[in-house]
Amino acid sequence: MLELAVKGNKWYWGWMVVLLGVIGAGFGLYLMQLKFGLGITGMSRDVSWGFYIANFTYLVGVAAGGVMVVLPFYLHDYKAYGKITILGEFLAIAAIVMCLLFILVDLGVPTRALNVLLYPTLNSVLFYDAIVLNGYLFLNLVIGWNVLEAERNGVHYQSWLKPLIYISIPWAVSIHTVTAYLYCGLPGRHFWLTAVLAPRFLASAFAAGPALLILLCLFIRRFTNFDPGRQQIQTLAKTVAYAICINVFFFLCEIFVAFYSQIPGHMDHIKYLFVGLHGHGVLVPWMWASMILMTVGIVLTVTPATRKNETSLAIACIVIIMGTWIDKGLGMISGGFVPNPMHEVNEYIPTLPEIGITLGVYAMGALVLTVLYKMAVGVKEEVHG
Amino acid sequence: MNNSRRRFLQIAGVSALGLGAKPVLDAFAAGGGEGPGFHVARGEDALDAKQWAMVIDTRQLQSSADLEPIVEACHKVHNVPTTIVNKNHEIKWIWEAHYHNAFTDKTNPFLNESVEHRPFLLLCNHCENPPCVRACPTKATFKRERDGIVLMDFHRCIGCRFCMAACPFGARSFNFRDPRPFIQETNKQFPTRAKGVVEKCNFCAERLAVGKMPACVEASNGAIAFGDLYDEHSEVRELLKENYTIRRKQTLGTEPAVYYIV
Ligand code: SF4
Ligand code: SF4
Numbered sequence: 158m159l160e161l162a163v164k165g166n167k168w169y170w171g172w173m174v175v176l177l178g179v180i181g182a183g184f185g186l187y188l189m190q191l192k193f194g195l196g197i198t199g200m201s202r203d204v205s206w207g208f209y210i211a212n213f214t215y216l217v218g219v220a221a222g223g224v225m226v227v228l229p230f231y232l233h234d235y236k237a238y239g240k241i242t243i244l245g246e247f248l249a250i251a252a253i254v255m256c257l258l259f260i261l262v263d264l265g266v267p268t269r270a271l272n273v274l275l276y277p278t279l280n281s282v283l284f285y286d287a288i289v290l291n292g293y294l295f296l297n298l299v300i301g302w303n304v305l306e307a308e309r310n311g312v313h314y315q316s317w318l319k320p321l322i323y324i325s326i327p328w329a330v331s332i333h334t335v336t337a338y339l340y341c342g343l344p345g346r347h348f349w350l351t352a353v354l355a356p357r358f359l360a361s362a363f364a365a366g367p368a369l370l371i372l373l374c375l376f377i378r379r380f381t382n383f384d385p386g387r388q389q390i391q392t393l394a395k396t397v398a399y400a401i402c403i404n405v406f407f408f409l410c411e412i413f414v415a416f417y418s419q420i421p422g423h424m425d426h427i428k429y430l431f432v433g434l435h436g437h438g439v440l441v442p443w444m445w446a447s448m449i450l451m452t453v454g455i456v457l458t459v460t461p462a463t464r465k466n467e468t469s470l471a472i473a474c475i476v477i478i479m480g481t482w483i484d485k486g487l488g489m490i491s492g493g494f495v496p497n498p499m500h501e502v503n504e505y506i507p508t509l510p511e512i513g514i515t516l517g518v519y520a521m522g523a524l525v526l527t528v529l530y531k532m533a534v535g536v537k538e539e540v541h542g
Numbered sequence: 543m544n545n546s547r548r549r550f551l552q553i554a555g556v557s558a559l560g561l562g563a564k565p566v567l568d569a570f571a572a573g574g575g576e577g578p579g580f581h582v583a584r585g586e587d588a589l590d591a592k593q594w595a596m597v598i599d600t601r602q603l604q605s606s607a608d609l610e611p612i613v614e615a616c617h618k619v620h621n622v623p624t625t626i627v628n629k630n631h632e633i634k635w636i637w638e639a640h641y642h643n644a645f646t647d648k649t650n651p652f653l654n655e656s657v658e659h660r661p662f663l664l665l666c667n668h669c670e671n672p673p674c675v676r677a678c679p680t681k682a683t684f685k686r687e688r689d690g691i692v693l694m695d696f697h698r699c700i701g702c703r704f705c706m707a708a709c710p711f712g713a714r715s716f717n718f719r720d721p722r723p724f725i726q727e728t729n730k731q732f733p734t735r736a737k738g739v740v741e742k743c744n745f746c747a748e749r750l751a752v753g754k755m756p757a758c759v760e761a762s763n764g765a766i767a768f769g770d771l772y773d774e775h776s777e778v779r780e781l782l783k784e785n786y787t788i789r790r791k792q793t794l795g796t797e798p799a800v801y802y803i804v
Pocket of ligand 2: 646677679680681682683694698699700701702703704706713737740
């Protein structure tokens with residue numbers, strides 16, 4: 158099927174060249190980071206995880222979000238999704254590739270990355286995270302590829318795939334659960350030390366993932382001869398609507414617990430994020446923007462008229478992706494580190510090289526996604542077109 | 543050349559196989575207690591304990607001037623880079639803090655004046671139930687069963703900084719850049735670190751192995767006591783019996799082994 162990815166018009170190749178350019182620039186900056194050390198980022202002794210880990214966390218969510226088309230199709234026999242499950246699976250692959258790259262660029266000594274497997278440490282959540290992420294990548298590659306090939310050949314996919322497909326559904330939940338456990342099991346980091354963190358991660362994942370999928374479907378319909386279908390997009394939109402509401406609900410639960418109990422350790426991080434602490438508050442405008450964006454997203458997806466109109470739906474998806482990215486990416490990680498264990502406030506701001514490397518990783522993900530979607534859409538055009 | 547010290551922390555044959563067989567639950571319960579088979583070559587008069595512990599008599603350390611030589615002794619003997627200007631990249635094993643930063647859960651609005659203005663020494667607590675050890679994915683941070691010291695293998699650390707997020711005491715530093723140009727005077731008896739790994743206080747494991755007390759204890763003029771927490775006749779136990787002591791954030795259950803007399 159790979160041959161489908163090497164046939165394309167000038168827009169396709171132009172896009173690929175742009176992506177390669179960004180990847181190249183990111184790689185150059187990464188070489189700089191390798192030479193100097195992680196000191197070229199904005200991270201510090203106090204905020205020891207930054208942009209890389211934040212984006213990693215966000216993209217684990219995007220990857221898990223793909224299951225929102227796989228599950229209804231295979232478990233509820235919701236036939237309409239048959240057309241687009243492959244898009245969910247391939248999105249998950251691209252997202253996981255980015256996740257693994259973000260972990261790699263975040264390591265102080267990347268050449269030793271394999272130590273995680275050479276010295277398996279059963280009490281470390283990171284060990285399990287490595288396993289579930291790689292496992293999910295593997296599952297989606299095997300399932301996505303074989304199902305698509307079967308569709309191309311006009312046959313039913315191999316029966317041995319069925320158990321893998323069923324496994325992949327709880328597995329999607331596991332990747333984001335384990336990723337939340339990285340944070341919520343740490344004593345003394347009160348912002349993360351909450352049982353609702355994993356559910357909240359999942360809720361925001363099931364909003365952001367399908368929202369991105371809707372945008373991709375709209376794009377595909379517009380620029381190719383394959384129509385993912387109006388009904389499919391509308392059903393996805395309902396998933397997004399529920400999930401973003403639940404996400405905000407979980408957030409409000411956090412606010413209630415912190416501010417009704419009035420325990421300073423719980424309140425301080427939230428105060429830092431939303432009103433600033435001891436005169437520091439770089440994230441304040443961002444966090445409010447996130448809240449506004451998510452609220453607009455709720456209004457647009459819950460109101461039938463704006464959900465059914467694909468233009469306003471597209472806007473809703475964009476604001477939801479932005480809102481959840483700020484919430485989970487920017488706020489969640491540095492918010493957990495500020496104030497530090499000694500209650501000192503040292504803020505974190507990503508540096509330009511750090512942002513450049515991040516963009517490089519995103520471009521890599523976009524490249525993988527483009528190639529995979531090119532193949533998927535090519536097959537769909539052959540079969541349905 | 544003191545061979546025993548030079549070979550400090552050399553890995554002598556690591557076998558992951560045995561550890562892989564350990565039941566998962568056991569591993570959780572123990573917090574990954576078992577080190578991966580590191581050998582610190584020990585001299586004949588090596589000091590031993592079930593769990594090394596420290597009692598800091600803060601009444602005897604009233605000003606920054608009292609603390610300075612202690613901090614300096616540690617940083618000097620362990621090749622800690624002290625001339626890094628960028629605060630973000632700072633490395634410290636032992637440092638000075640205000641009471642309300644040291645004991646965030648024990649701050650009263652109206653405090654005994656002498657305590658309020660007294661400087662406090664902060665360092666790794668060598669917790670009996672260390673969350674940093676639990677978090678480390680490579681066992682580069684491990685709790686030595688023999689004497690309870692939480693040690694690091696700089697050659698195994700991948701620099702993921704999970705341990706830094708896990709430590710509730712801010713005891714860990716990361717080498718954001720090559721530290722060597724910032725070491726004032728290199729101590730050839732102790733390894734320097736490379737960029738990309740985490741480091742922290744090691745309770746002077748290399749000195750205990752040859753019968754010496756930790757450098758900070760030696761430099762403290764008797765203000766810091768060091769001994770076995772589980773030997774009821776040890777100096778630290780005597781002090782704990784006679785004085786009221788506090789520990790940092792003991793409600794988190796990490797069981798810090800550094801006690802403060804205030
Ligand atoms: S003080 Fe921090 S680094 Fe030291 S043992 Fe306890 S948790 Fe680990
Ligand atoms: S930074 Fe090193 S010591 Fe810390 S958790 Fe990662 S591998 Fe372990």
